[in-house]
Amino acid sequence: MDKRQDVVSSAQPQGGDDPLVEVIVLVQELDPIERDILVKAAILAPSMHNTQPWKFHFRHRTVEVYCDPTRALGAEDPEGRMTVIGVGAAVFNLRVAAACLGHSASVVPLPDTHRPTLVAEVIVGSQPVDVSGPAALYPYLAHRRTNRHPFADRALPTEVRDQLAQAAHEEGAMLEWIDQPDRVRWLLELATEAAIAEADDPRRLVERQRWVGGERTRDGVPSSAFGPRSYEPSGPVRDLAIDPADRLRSPGRFEPRPNLAVLWTVSDQPRDWLAAGQALERVLLVATTQGVAASLLNQPLEHTDLRWLVRDPRAGWSMAQAVLRFGYGPEVLPTPRRPAEEFVLADDDALPAEGR
């Protein structure tokens, strides 16, 4: 028998009452190269402040995806919603890499109530599948970036907007384009209000100092990723700068008519956040295939009262999970990632699952 094969289920009596008929299911384990490809793809996902809040544990052909509580943002993300969205984005990348390897991948959200940090299991199929679809996104994983620079004052073609909305739809979320100038203005005002509310919050400032600014080689957002500050008080990017030197960096003129969109889910439970994260990453990767840059303008969503105001009162009861800005901008540098091996849990470090 191939050493990489493992018996995961055996001796199931089959065929009615005949105890002699047994089924042995042989499943070929993921080999180390496949595991490495999966993890290296997953960790390229976006995460709030680039905390990289995920951990992976391999069990046969299942990748258990945990959130890493040591990377939680207690002040800016007390519910852990942004963390789970980031983990969802990593799950989407795992699916893309699995497809590229010729495997199907099915996601089981929150599979174990006894292990709340276990956000999802990704079960990687052992049979070859049609690799079209998500596999086509694989070459773009390393090129997707958050771009906080000014974009050209140019609308996105309708086909591209439809493609991005379809990408969200395929993951069970909705991407709504914000076209009315008064709603664009409203969103920018909410973002400014959030920035004002944050400016005096010492817990947020301390937390942000841990993750944002300066030179960074492992995690966090380096100053070089801030882009210019906006001339306008209500610019369409989030100014993450804390350090006085960063705050006084050169200003730039941002596009007067930003292409904004809101990503919605129908409810607001952790499984919706997981879906939103997968939708977010799918949308961002499809944008990358089209040469479209993106940044997030999420700060109103981090304040319960302002998040509520992002809703169009005429729309249903959907919950906003991300505010996105799209456009055509300059190339930007990648942000750092920790080495892939730091994200892989040994068997002893993953919490035991019943019946494993």
Ligand SMILES: Cc1cc2nc3c(=O)[nH]c(=O)nc-3n(C[C@H](O)[C@H](O)[C@H](O)COP(=O)(O)O)c2cc1C
């Ligand atoms: C849930 C979530 C929320 C985010 N919120 C913001 C935001 O409000 N403003 C911003 O500029 N970037 C935001 N980002 C982008 C991250 O800062 C970015 O993904 C991270 O620094 C890694 O850089 P990269 O996207 O270029 O790989 C967010 C990302 C995620 C996943």
